[in-house]
Amino acid sequence: MNTYNLLESIKLKTVYGELPPQVKDIFVDSRKVTEGSIFVCTRGYTVDGHDFAGKAVESGASLIIAEKQLDIDLEKAALVVVKDSFKALAQISNKYYDYPSKKLNVFGVTGTNGKTTVTNLIHSILKRDHQKAALSGTIGFNLDGELLPSENTTCDNLTNQQMLNTAVERDIQNFILEVSSHGLSLGRLWGIDFDVVAFTNLSHDHLDYHETMEHYGYAKGLLFSQLGQDLETPKYVVLNADEEWFDRYHYMTPHEVISYGLESNADFKAENIQYDNDKTTFTLHSPEGTFDVEMKLLGKFNVYNILTAMACLYARGMEVEKLVEIISELPPVSGRMEKVEMDAPLSVYIDYAHTPDAIEKAIESVLPFKQNKIIFLVGTGGNRDKSKRPTMAEKASLADYVILTTDDPRYEEYDSILNDLEKGMQHDKYALIGDRAEAVKHAIEVSEPGDIIIFAGKGHEDYQIIENTKYPHSDKNIAIEQSKIKYVTAK
Ligand SMILES: CC(=O)N[C@H]1[C@@H](OP(=O)(O)OP(=O)(O)OC[C@H]2O[C@@H](n3ccc(=O)[nH]c3=O)[C@H](O)[C@@H]2O)O[C@H](CO)[C@@H](O)[C@@H]1O[C@H](C)C(=O)N[C@@H](C)C(=O)N[C@H](CCC(=O)O)C(=O)O
Numbered sequence: 505m506n507t508y509n510l511l512e513s514i515k516l517k518t519v520y521g522e523l524p525p526q527v528k529d530i531f532v533d534s535r536k537v538t539e540g541s542i543f544v545c546t547r548g549y550t551v552d553g554h555d556f557a558g559k560a561v562e563s564g565a566s567l568i569i570a571e572k573q574l575d576i577d578l579e580k581a582a583l584v585v586v587k588d589s590f591k592a593l594a595q596i597s598n599k600y601y602d603y604p605s606k607k608l609n610v611f612g613v614t615g616t617n618g619k620t621t622v623t624n625l626i627h628s629i630l631k632r633d634h635q636k637a638a639l640s641g642t643i644g645f646n647l648d649g650e651l652l653p654s655e656n657t658t659c660d661n662l663t664n665q666q667m668l669n670t671a672v673e674r675d676i677q678n679f680i681l682e683v684s685s686h687g688l689s690l691g692r693l694w695g696i697d698f699d700v701v702a703f704t705n706l707s708h709d710h711l712d713y714h715e716t717m718e719h720y721g722y723a724k725g726l727l728f729s730q731l732g733q734d735l736e737t738p739k740y741v742v743l744n745a746d747e748e749w750f751d752r753y754h755y756m757t758p759h760e761v762i763s764y765g766l767e768s769n770a771d772f773k774a775e776n777i778q779y780d781n782d783k784t785t786f787t788l789h790s791p792e793g794t795f796d797v798e799m800k801l802l803g804k805f806n807v808y809n810i811l812t813a814m815a816c817l818y819a820r821g822m823e824v825e826k827l828v829e830i831i832s833e834l835p836p837v838s839g840r841m842e843k844v845e846m847d848a849p850l851s852v853y854i855d856y857a858h859t860p861d862a863i864e865k866a867i868e869s870v871l872p873f874k875q876n877k878i879i880f881l882v883g884t885g886g887n888r889d890k891s892k893r894p895t896m897a898e899k900a901s902l903a904d905y906v907i908l909t910t911d912d913p914r915y916e917e918y919d920s921i922l923n924d925l926e927k928g929m930q931h932d933k934y935a936l937i938g939d940r941a942e943a944v945k946h947a948i949e950v951s952e953p954g955d956i957i958i959f960a961g962k963g964h965e966d967y968q969i970i971e972n973t974k975y976p977h978s979d980k981n982i983a984i985e986q987s988k989i990k991y992v993t994a995k
């Protein structure tokens with residue numbers, strides 16, 4: 505691409521050396537740089553990309569974009585100094601790929617809990633409606649069937665543009681993004697032209713980063729305000745009418761709001777909800793009439809999630825009747841109150857709850873069909889938001905027996921994590937077991953026929969991060985093996 509065109513929109517810049525007339529690619533990681541490309545230096549949390557400019561030039565970069573003058577070989581590469589390299593990156597990556605989001609139906613879903621579930625639901629419904637769709641989020645990328653891993657829920661700006669561009673090239677018309685508050689506040693979504701954005705809920709999480717709930721709520725609100733002022737193309741905002749932030753988000757955007765809820769008046773409202781151990785049914789009041797809905801997803805929180813997904817797809821023109829028909833066939837989302845099939849007289853679920861609110865919702869979702877004990881295992885990550893730990897255990901105390909453990913301990917000692925959790929316990933029927941595999945085995949060991957066990961916090965993940973290494977780990981496999989020892993061999 506022509507370098508002058510690419511840099512045209514960045515007004516305040518100082519050029520050192522001679523700009524190459526053309527550039528072939530853009531990188532933010534010096535280890536990936538190829539011949540004739542641009543390397544953009546960005547400041548990280550662990551290292552500073554500016555320190556790798558020299559390496560990028562050695563690997564063939566012909567243009568370096570940075571926030572300060574650097575000691576590089578100007579015979580080999582030009583240097584462009586800008587005020588803010590993250591903004592420059594957003595400008596050039598959008599332009600380089602010719603603004604791919606403008607050519608797609610782009611959905612964005614934010615909120616503390618439910619993002620993965622809602623985005624996966626939208627994706628699965630579109631697929632069952634024979635539409636091509638791509639998905640990006642905690643579980644990675646799904647480019648209409650091709651699965652690629654991702655480090656983040658919302659990945660960096662350049663990767664987002666590359667993925668959106670791949671969707672355009674492959675004629676995948678729909679792109680659904682899980683939007684994290686980190687992603688919003690770090691500008692990872694700058695330039696993405698969303699068509700439908702949705703909010704699930706807001707509760708305690710990530711306060712190590714946002715510090716207060718007020719800051720956290722406003723970071724989420726960026727998704728709605730960044731929908732823009734251009735009313736020529738219709739865009740829609742899907743909001744939870746039962747949430748405190750409803751009014752504030754409503755006024756952050758001039759675009760039409762479609763609401764959903766269980767308690768407040770809403771465009772999509774569920775009533776008469778019946779909970780079962782393998783299905784949920786309810787009456788749906790919608791802008792297109794009243795329908796009986798049956799779904800394989802469990803719990804009240806999944807009623808909220810399904811309403812969110814329905815409202816998003818209704819906004820893009822799908823008929824409610826069709827949505828209801830498709831929803832009755834959908835399997836649960838991987839690792840979100842996913843029932844584990846095992847040869848034991850237990851109801852076992854794998855869940856991803858790792859916030860106080862999600863823990864409460866996960867336990868509440870099995871109360872309607874509880875016969876015997878509820879055993880709840882939960883862990884939390886090391887070196888991350890510590891303030892939520894006691895409240896996590898407080899909510900877990902809703903269960904009859906609680907096992908407090910770790911999920912990704914990283915560099916933190918087991919005892920440090922467990923001590924923080926333990927402070928919130930409301931009764932004395934619990935165990936503290938730092939080693940997660942042992943904790944899972946213990947849950948099966950203490951179980952009795954008729955019990956419900958929820959393994960929370962790891963969901964779909966098949967690893968544990970200890971220090972900075974990922975080790976294979978599966979709650980599901982350990983539970984199945986242990987239940988064979990306890991129940992099958994004992995028969
Ligand atoms: C704190 C944080 O957000 N860190 C993100 C950040 O990593 P970092 O700041 O450590 O980056 P770095 O390693 O210091 O590198 C800085 C720059 O130098 C470059 N570099 C580095 C080394 C080298 O040899 N050459 C080189 O060019 C890097 O490519 C980068 O451009 O940039 C990386 C690449 O985009 C992210 O993967 C990484 O997310 C880490 C994994 C993370 O855990 N982030 C969490 C806090 C996060 O963002 N979570 C949210 C929400 C999750 C939720 O809702 O539960 C998410 O969206 O994932």
Ligand SMILES: Nc1ncnc2c1ncn2[C@@H]1O[C@H](COP(=O)(O)OP(=O)(O)OP(=O)(O)O)[C@@H](O)[C@H]1O
Pocket residue numbers: 615616617618619620621622642657682704705805806808809839840841855856857858861862863865866963
């Ligand atoms: N609408 C909801 N309200 C409250 N809790 C929910 C909701 N949806 C899901 N949960 C709970 O939160 C857990 C995580 O769900 P999900 O992965 O969909 O959320 P997420 O927002 O993507 O989380 P993360 O960003 O951490 O991946 C679920 O396993 C469930 O326990």
